[in-house]
Amino acid sequence: MQPDEGLFTRQLPGDRFREQTDPVLQLENINVSFDGFRALTDLSLSIGVGELRCVIGPNGAGKTTLMDVITGKTRPQSGKALYDQSVDLTTLDPVAIARQGIGRKFQKPTVFEALTVAENLALAMKGDKSVWASLRARLSSEQDDRLNEVLRLLRLDGERYRGRCRPMSRSLKFIWDVKERQCYR
Numbered sequence: 327m328q329p330d331e332g333l334f335t336r337q338l339p340g341d342r343f344r345e346q347t348d349p350v351l352q353l354e355n356i357n358v359s360f361d362g363f364r365a366l367t368d369l370s371l372s373i374g375v376g377e378l379r380c381v382i383g384p385n386g387a388g389k390t391t392l393m394d395v396i397t398g399k400t401r402p403q404s405g406k407a408l409y410d411q412s413v414d415l416t417t418l419d420p421v422a423i424a425r426q427g428i429g430r431k432f433q434k435p436t437v438f439e440a441l442t443v444a445e446n447l448a449l450a451m452k453g454d455k456s457v458w459a460s461l462r463a464r465l466s467s468e469q470d471d472r473l474n475e476v477l478r479l480l481r482l483d484g485e486r487y488r489g490r491c492r493p494m495s496r497s498l499k500f501i502w503d504v505k506e507r508q509c510y511r
Contacts, residue, residue: 340442348375351396351412356405367393397430398423398465443482451499 347508349372356369366388373379381389394400395407398420438446451469453459460494465473477483 349373350375350377350409352406352408352411353392353395354406354408356392356395356402356407358388358400358402366395369405393430396423397428411454444473444477447476 351371351373354369357364358366369388369392371379377461381392383389391400395402396415398415398418403414404505405416409426409428413426415426415428418426419500438449441449448463448465448469449460450474451465453463474483
């Protein structure tokens with residue numbers, strides 16, 4: 327698959343020194359079983375720089391277990407989960423994995439309807455999310471420029487200073503959530 331085929335996310339600035347084929351996440355022979363039920367059997371997967379993969383399958387196929395292994399919630403009986411070619415995620419706790427920048431997105435999109443569109447996007451920006459830091463947070467000029475860029479990309483630049491977010495349909499919230507997360511990678 328070539329990068330120009332549209333299945334790749336925007337690369338991070340640090341990725342400019344890497345090849346598109348360098349694996350960012352590499353799973354090698356992952357095995358997980360629960361009371362004799364084999365949820366994952368010799369699962370191997372490699373995801374390259376900027377590559378987007380979707381995991382689909384019926385209930386019980388192991389999708390959630392796969393995400394649990396990557397985020398540290400579940401420890402595999404065997405195998406490795408390498409992040410950035412050197413960090414074995416199977417040796418880290420979930421907090422240490424989150425500090426590496428690996429998180430998870432659940433199915434229920436969240437939009438804080440009491441906040442403006444710009445305030446919702448500002449909350450999604452990378453940074454210290456502790457209570458005190460969040461209460462005192464102010465956008466730098468660089469962050470403000472990025473926020474304006476994202477608003478233009480989402481075609482919401484006219485909404486920045488308007489009142490609170492209006493109730494959105496579930497499908498619109500999902501689209502908002504996916505685009506918002508892609509913009510801040």
